[in-house]
Amino acid sequence: MTPKSYLKKIKLNTPIIVTWVDASDSYGEGVKVAELNKWAERNGPTRYETIGFFMGIINERCFLGFNKDSSSKSGLYRGVAEVPLPMIEHIYALQR
Numbered sequence: 001m002t003p004k005s006y007l008k009k010i011k012l013n014t015p016i017i018v019t020w021v022d023a024s025d026s027y028g029e030g031v032k033v034a035e036l037n038k039w040a041e042r043n044g045p046t047r048y049e050t051i052g053f054f055m056g057i058i059n060e061r062c063f064l065g066f067n068k069d070s071s072s073k074s075g076l077y078r079g080v081a082e083v084p085l086p087m088i089e090h091i092y093a094l095q096r
Contacts, residue, residue, distance in 0.1 A: 007054065019089045049065075
């Protein structure tokens with residue numbers, strides 16, 4: 001199941017954990033084309049786990065809210081994160 005199809009089954013404001021991959025960059029050390037395979041093994045992608053409340057999908061990005069303001073009746077989140085759907089590896093819906 002794709003991340004998008006899984007997220008479409010999750011209710012808004014559900015707490016979730018998103019495991020996703022980000023690109024890796026090389027600063028300063030430089031890389032020769034002939035050494036690219038060795039460099040890629042050493043500097044593979046960075047994996048993150050981000051936790052937040054599912055806010056929705058817009059333009060192929062998953063939006064997560066955090067620091068939910070419980071005193072707000074409109075469901076205000078004080079922070080928002082976004083993860084591009086193609087970078088998502090796993091999604092875990094949490095239960096309260």
